[in-house]
Amino acid sequence: xxxxxxxxxxxxxxxxxxxxxxxxxxxxxxxxxxxxxxxxxxxxxxxxxxxxxxxxxxxxxxxxxxxxxxxxxxxxxxxxxxxxxxxxxxxxxxxxxxxxxxxxxxxxxxxxxxxxxxxxxxxxxxxxxxxxxxxxxxxxxxxxxxxxxxxxxxxxxxxxxxxxxxxxxxxxxxxxxxxxxxxxxxxxxxxxxxxxxxxxxxxxxxxxxxxxxxxxxxxxxxxxxxxxxxxxxxxxxxxxxxxxxxxxxxxxxxxxxxxxxxxxxxxxxxxxxxxxxxxxxxxxxxxxxxxxxxxxxxxxxxxxxxxxxxxxxxxxxxxxxxxxxxxxxxxxxxxxxxxxxxxxxxxxxxxxxxxxxxxxxxxxxxxxxxxxxxxxx
Numbered sequence: 130x131x132x133x134x135x136x137x138x139x140x141x142x143x144x145x146x147x148x149x150x151x152x153x154x155x156x157x158x159x160x161x162x163x164x165x166x167x168x169x170x171x172x173x174x175x176x177x178x179x180x181x182x183x184x185x186x187x188x189x190x191x192x193x194x195x196x197x198x199x200x201x202x203x204x205x206x207x208x209x210x211x212x213x214x215x216x217x218x219x220x221x222x223x224x225x226x227x228x229x230x231x232x233x234x235x236x237x238x239x240x241x242x243x244x245x246x247x248x249x250x251x252x253x254x255x256x257x258x259x260x261x262x263x264x265x266x267x268x269x270x271x272x273x274x275x276x277x278x279x280x281x282x283x284x285x286x287x288x289x290x291x292x293x294x295x296x297x298x299x300x301x302x303x304x305x306x307x308x309x310x311x312x313x314x315x316x317x318x319x320x321x322x323x324x325x326x327x328x329x330x331x332x333x334x335x336x337x338x339x340x341x342x343x344x345x346x347x348x349x350x351x352x353x354x355x356x357x358x359x360x361x362x363x364x365x366x367x368x369x370x371x372x373x374x375x376x377x378x379x380x381x382x383x384x385x386x387x388x389x390x391x392x393x394x395x396x397x398x399x400x401x402x403x404x405x406x407x408x409x410x411x412x413x414x415x416x417x418x419x420x421x422x423x424x425x426x427x428x429x430x431x432x433x434x435x436x437x438x439x440x441x442x443x444x445x446x447x448x449x450x451x452x453x454x455x456x457x458x459x460x461x462x463x464x465x466x467x468x469x470x471x472x473x474x475x476x477x478x479x480x481x482x483x484x485x486x487x488x489x490x491x492x493x494x495x496x497x498x499x500x501x502x503x504x505x506x
Contacts, residue, residue, distance in 0.1 A: 177258045181213050185255050188248055189216070220345055223256060225263040231256050232340060270382045274331050274374035277307065286321070289382050293317025294351075296326075296359065301472055302371035308461065308472055309366070310427055312359040316351040322385035324348045326359060327378040330369040338378070339366060341453055350385060361450015362427070363461050395445035397498035402441050404494040405448065409433050412466070412488060416476070428462075449499065457496045463489050 171179065189197075189212070216233070217223055224231045234244065234252055244252065270289045277300040286294040298312040307330075314323060325345055329338045344360045351357040366375075395401060410433050417430035425431065428451060432444040451462040465474040468482055478485040 173262055177255070177262060178213055180255050180258060181216075184251050186212055188251065217259075220342075223259065225256070225260045232338065232342060270379040271329070272377045274329075274376040276372060276374050277309075284377060286382065289379065291321055291382060291384065293319075294321045296377065303365075303367075303464075303472070306365060306367040306369050307371050307375075308464070309364040310362060310461075312362045312364065313356045314349055314351045314359055315356045316353055318353055319384045320350060320352045320355075320386050322348075322350045322381065322383050323379050324381035325379065328364060328366060329376045329378055330366055330373045331375065332369075332373065336376075337369060339364065341456070343453070361447065363451055365453065365459060365461050365464065367456075367459060395442060395449050395499065396502035397495060398438070398442050398445050400495045400498035401445040401448070402436070405492045406433060406436075406441065406444070408488045408491045409444075409448065412476070412478070452496055452499070454496070454500055457493055457500075458489070460496075462492065
């Protein structure tokens with residue numbers, strides 16, 4: 130990229146900041162500015178980093194540091210000059226392939242409020258500048274957007290080169306989004322390997338990737354003519370129209386003859402046993418513990434009452450796959466059974482809100498421990 134093109138992009142971004150964020154009269158100057166010959170010209174990389182430090186970092190400090198500083202569960206921000214590197218290195222926060230799909234832009238709405246238009250313009254301008262400096266690489270692997278229907282759905286992976294392979298799931302529309310369950314990767318004549326599938330609802334021409342990025346650590350393999358569950362098999366997409374088209378983006382999607390399934394494990398198994406095992410056993414195991422095939426397939430709780438370390442680790446991992454660590458109360462383990470929720474779940478604590486709240490409070494003790502113990506990059 131030429132220095133002129135980058136300077137033009139930076140000038141446009143500084144203009145957006147002036148229009149969107151400054152209050153009062155613009156500064157005035159008398160006479161022509163005199164160039165300072167002692168100041169060395171910045172390289173394009175230095176100019177873009179300066180753009181981050183002067184425009185983007187103040188926004189992050191003002192709106193994000195309370196939850197994402199160095200002492201919190203998801204500390205993608207660091208103090209001082211380290212913030213730039215931390216933001217750039219945090220998994221999936223910045224997409225140089227598709228700048229508009231960067232989680233830094235879309236995550237503004239995850240706990241509210243979303244970025245204002247002028248703020249989003251500043252952030253997007255910086256990400257665009259970073260993308261112009263990035264080396265050329267392969268394009269994004271993404272399926273064709275389609276509108277899911279209530280009930281069973283199939284995503285054809287042929288458009289990304291995996292002819293015969295599919296991802297299937299069941300969709301339940303919510304008043305504020307979609308609940309996807311029974312999600313599996315299905316191979317055909319050859320085994321299939323995928324890494325980090327990201328579900329992307331679309332608002333017109335604008336992608337709105339899952340802000341929780343629930344499957345960021347998923348690396349799964351389905352052997353020939355076999356199926357494998359995607360992560361924990363469930364995903365809740367909130368603040369989207371249930372009639373929105375969705376696509377799936379992959380870090381890796383390939384035919385493969387061998388591989389492993391990697392599912393995020395628990396980091397607070399002792400807290401799970403102490404706080405969550407009992408309520409889950411009392412309220413859920415009668416159906417999800419193996420007596421009801423459909424319920425067990427949706428959420429496998431066959432290990433809940435196995436109090437060996439191995440059994441509790443397995444049970445904890447299954448339930449963790451139904452937990453939204455960024456917004457625990459919006460977890461499927463709660464929404465499915467909450468009295469009055471839109472999900473078609475047969476058990477709602479007999480519409481007794483007090484019993485449901487006691488159940489949620491007990492599980493949230495464990496979830497808080499998972500948040501605190503989650504490894505950081």
